[in-house]
Amino acid sequence: MNEETSTLRSLANIILRAVDSMERAYAQAALPLPSLDKSFEDLYDVYTFDPGDPAEALTQDPRVVAASKNLVAACAQISATVSNPRRIAINHAHGQLNEMGIDIKLKDQIFCLSACHIFREVSPGVFANNRISSTLDKGKPSRELSSNRETRFVGSSGIAALVEHAAEMGGKSAQYLAQSLRTPGLLPFNLGYDTKESFFEWMERPESIYHVNRFAVAMQGTTAMEPEDLNVFRGFKWSALPYASVIVDVGGGIGHVSLAVAKKYPHLRVVNQDFASPIEISKAHWKECFPDHLDKQMVDFHVHDFFNPQPVRNAAVFLLRQILHDWPDDKAVVILKNLSEAAQQETQLVVIEKVVPFASTQNPEDSKACTIRGAKQPVAEAPLLPNWGAAAADIYPYDLMHTFHGGIERTAQGFYELFAKGGWKLIEIHQSAGTQMSHLVGVPA
Structure with missing residues (x-):
């Protein structure tokens, strides 16, 4: 058996073990596996995705998360190994073209999407929602x-x-x-x-x-893509903050993250900061979702540009969720310096972002960040790519933020250096299975 055949067999074995693990988890819960297309009595019925469905909720079980990552990674690697390389290159180019919507008719886009298992073609030229496309439903007539x-x-x-x-x-x-x-x-x-x-x-x-x-x-949709408890609560210990501690949600938009924290830990005060337009939306959002916090005057709204000096001087936590990746290093350093100059000795910085993994085996000795608690990233079993390949590939297109503001997604070492330049010391990285988001915690340097 040559090396390439051995690799294919190893990948196939990974797939079989992952399927066994996933089926076992659903059998123990007496739940059906999620289906791409339900069996409808009426062919033209539409699929409505319900994240509260117990079968959907089980997709966040650690066993299912691990099995899913291995399945996606192994299937994609087998496909890339055995497919015609010219066809792969052209299909990727066509995929980018379709995403940009360049000179492609709507009907052709739907045909393409249904071929990629987004929408289902119930009869020639007639399409309906499936499990994937139904996530785009806005819930309005x-x-x-x-x-x-x-x-x-x-x-x-x-x-x-x-x-x-x-x-x-x-x-x-x-x-x-x-x-x-x-x-x-x-x-x-x-x-x-x-x-x-x-x-x-x-x-x-x-x-x-x-x-x-x-x-x-x-x-808010970036949060909805991942379970709330994984994205927000399985990391920094919000519960350890004393009564009336101030969380400053810097560039918080409508403040959906700090709102989630405040609802779970109502002893915490929140200051949501952003430009005028999102702040007005934020006021209405909080009034609708958590009016008690407004009534108790435990939340304030500040129109603030984070490139200007930070006005809040009594913060227990400066929260930056997916802010730094919008900016190149020189501008990100300005943001961090404005916060470090306003920080007290006990102030903590919590950055919620994706930490970019490498597709090659990492040498910890090459990175000062390896000394940080929690910085070591999990590695997939061979012959999968160490970063799980296609199962984690959606982290890399976020570098297209460059097209907006010249921003960048960063490695652990990149954050380590950025924190230091901005007056902070990176002390811990919380990484949780089932989410690409990490909590990077810093203290004043």
Whole structure:
């Protein structure tokens, strides 16, 4: 048996073990495995995704999470190994084209998506939702969606808003990526939208209100993609903060993360900071979701630009969720310095972001970050790629934030160096199975 055949057999064995593990978990819970397409009495019935369904909830069981990662990684690696390499290259190019929506008719997009198991073709040229496409449902009647465009995403899970934001603004900006490399000082966003303003400055225009509302809900969608307890609570110990400790949600948008923390630990005060438009949305969001905290005056709303000096001087925690990845190092350092200069000795910095893993075996001796508690990342079994390959690949396209603001996703070493330049010492990284988000905790240097 040659080496390549042996690799295929090893990958196949990983798949079989993962299937056994997943089936065992669902059998023990007496629940059916999630199906891409339900069996409908009426062929034209639509699938409605329900994250509260016990079978869906079980997808977050650690055994199922581990099995799923191995399945996705191994299946993709086998596919890449045995497929025609020319076809793979062309299909990836077509995939990017489809995501950007360039010169592709809606009908052709639906055909393409159904071939990729998004939507189902119930009869020739007739399509219906399946488990994947139903996650884009905004939960509103079409009449309401068409009559009130500015608020069409408000009240939804945020997934549809995130998809539209990425496809429209990200796709349009990405078309100018190559040109921007030949145009110093201008990002793809600037070229695509014919402006010299930054993305956030452009979003402050009155005519950008639709994009502002969509972006605010889209940021909620980034949380909805992962279980709340994994994303927010399996990391930094919010419960250990004393009564009336102040959490400053820096660039918090509608404040959905700090709101989740406050609802679970109502003894904590919150200051939500952002530009004027999202702050107005935030006030309404908190009033709807947690009016008791407003009545008790345990939450404040500040219009604040984090590139300016931080006005709050009694913070127990400065919270930055998916903020630093929007900016290159020089600007991210400014944000961190403004916080460190306002910090007290006991103030902590909590950064919730993705820590980029390597697709090669890492040598811990090459990184100072290896000395940080919790920094060591899990590694997949061979012959899978150490970072689980396709099962974790969606972390890398987030580098397309460059098209908006010149931002970057960072490795543990990248965060270690960034914290130091910004006046903070990285002391711990919390990583949890089932989520790509990590909690990076720092203290004043």
